[in-house]
Amino acid sequence: MATKKRKPKKLSPITWILIGVLAVMAILITFMTVSVSRITARNAQSNMQTVAAERAKVIEDYVIWAEDTLTNFSHASDVKNLLLNPNDTEAKNQAQKYTSDFASKIGDLEGLYIADWNSKTLTHSNPETVGTIIREGERLDQLHNALLAAGDDTYTAGILISPSSGKQVVAIYRCIYNGSEPIGFVGLAIQSEKTLSDLADMQISGLENASYLLLNTEDNVYIYAPDPSMVGQVCEFPDVQNVNASIISGSGEYKGVGEFKDDYSGTMMLSTYVYLDEYGWTLLFNAPSSEVYSMRNQLQIFILIFGVLILLLVGIFGIINAHQENVNRKLGLQVQKNAATEESLQTAMFQDILTEVQNRVSFSVDIENIQTDIDNPCYCIMFDISELAAINMQFGNDAGDAVLTRTAQVLKEAFPDGKVYRTGDDEFVITILKNDNSPFAHNQVVNEIIKAQSELMKKQDIPDGQIDVAYKIAAVRTADELNTTVIAVLKDMAKHNGISSIGQFPFLDLDSM
Structure with a gap:
């Protein structure tokens, strides 16, 4: 005995809604995760850039303080007096005392001195080095050119390794003039290692493993690095070299952010850089990406867990709903049958089955409920198919049905704000309630009538070919109370006017009668 195949059950609207909710939730969770990730990543990068800018400002302020210190030292009359009288013992002693006293007030001092134009020291914070030649030959020429180019300003040679102590120092010079003639210069070397180390030791919440590097932009040489052995060495990272090269060429920005893999530790690092253009240095602030983006990662995990919980709740609700649907399925089927029966009765009572527009019963109910006043007039238009009975007799009832169906369709399209009724075998009435009593509203109705006329005057398709169909048309307007007698008025007008041509109808x- 053959078994009867069961038809697959259709999904209920609630089930489809649940599926839709699940899909929307999945999309929202994904969108939220991506959006939050981008925002927190941008905030983290912005925080890194802010920290790098702060570090650069500390270094810049430190150098400016050293420059101001040397400038203040150079303004003393003892300095210029000694350079004008280098062989005057009293001038030399006075200048040496001034140099020693001034130097005693400078912390982390490597050396403070006065030198003639040939770079011979005339005074020094360490008196034992007086008479030392600081630079000779090409290096002296380079220093002269830099001093003259600086004019009355200081010339910062950068952070260098002191040949006497082997420590990092900030080397600063300032030219002394007699009128416009250079007669010598003053020099200051302040040990920078402690300041740079203190800067590195400053803790940043959430970035415990952050570090920074300071390089000479032109030659990529480390000025400061967490590993002291790297100082004075050339940086071999291609990304850093490319950044410095773009800065020197003028094609790069003076600050930026990027991500790279540390070849030594294998850790992904986020790096921001700031170019100190006045000194030709590049500051790089580096931190492990996992630390920089820790907030982003935590938010992602939270959103994902929250999303999974929401999806689980929706899924559980779906299971409960499916169970409830199975329990109520038989009752639902019965309700559907009753609803279908009621809908059929309603359709049979108020709708014309052939044309699918409202019938005369519906018109009789609706016309009594139309609320009109002087600012809200109602327009009623009748389209009466001329000789429909003759069409049925000559071409058959199918041809007549085709004409009725097409007429109803054209009228629905031509009067989008109106309601179409089939009030008789061959007649249709359209009601249009306007909230505008202006001539524009009146002309709009007239134009819609002409539009319907123009379309209905075209040859109409019937099963055996095409035929021409004529119509009797009439229209009325009123702001007064309406009832079913308006059909009689329209019929009488249409009958007396006869077949209408385009644009010609009563x-x-x-209200004017």
């Missing part, structure tokens, strides 16, 4: 204002 239009009566009932």
Whole structure:
């Protein structure tokens, strides 16, 4: 015995809604995760850039303080007096005392001195080095050129390794003039290692493993690095070299952010850089990406867990709903049958089955409920198919049905704001309630009538070919109370006017009668 195949059950609207909710939730969770990730990543990068800028400002302020210190030292009359009288013992002693006293007030001092134009020291914070030649030959020429280019300003040679102590120092010079003639210069070397180390030791919440590097932009040589052995060495990272090269060429920005893999530790690092253009240095602030983006990662995990919980709740609700649907399925089927029966009765009572527009019963109910006043007039238009009975007799009932169906369709399209009724075998009435009593509203109705006329005057398809169909048309307007007698008025107008040509039909204002 053959078994009867069961038809697959259709999904209920609630089930489809649940599926839709699940899909929307999945999309929202994904969108939220991506959006939050981008925002927190941008905030983290912005925080890194802020920290790098702060570090650069500390270094810049430190150098400016050293420059101001040397400038203040150079303004003393003892300095210029010694350079004008280098062989005057009293001038030399006075200048040496001034140099020693001034130097005693400078912390982390490597050396403070006065030198003649040939770079011979005339005074020094360490008196034992007086008479030392600081630079000779090409290096002296380079220093002269830099001093003259600086004019009355200081010339910062950078952070260098002191040949006497082997420590990092900030080397600063300032030219002394007699009128416009250079007669010598003053020099200051302050040990920078402690300041740079203190800067590195400053803790940043959430970035415990952050570090920074300071390089000479032109030659990529480390000025400061967490590993002291790297100082003075050339940086071999291609990304850093490319950044410095773009800065020197003028094609790069003076600050930026990027991500790279540390070849030594294998850790992904986020790096921001700031170019100190006045000194030709590049500051790089580096931190492990996992630390920089820790907030982003935590938010991602939270959103994902929250999303999974929401999806689970929706899924559980779906299971409960499916169970409830199975329990109520039989009752639902019965309700559907009753609803279908009621809908059929409603359709049979108020709708014309052939044309699918409202029938005369519906018109009789609706016309009594139309609320009109002087600012809200109602327009009623009749389209009466001329000789429909003759069409049925000559071409058959199918041809007549085709004409009725097409007429109803054309009228629905031509009067989008109106309601179409089939009030008789061959007649249709359209009601249009306007909230505008202006001539524009009146002309709009007239134009819609002409539009319907133009379309209906075209040859109409019937099963055996095409035929021409004529119509009797009449229209009325009123702001007064309406009832079913308006059909009789329209019929009488249409009958007396006869078959209408395009743009030719009676239009009566009932309120003027």
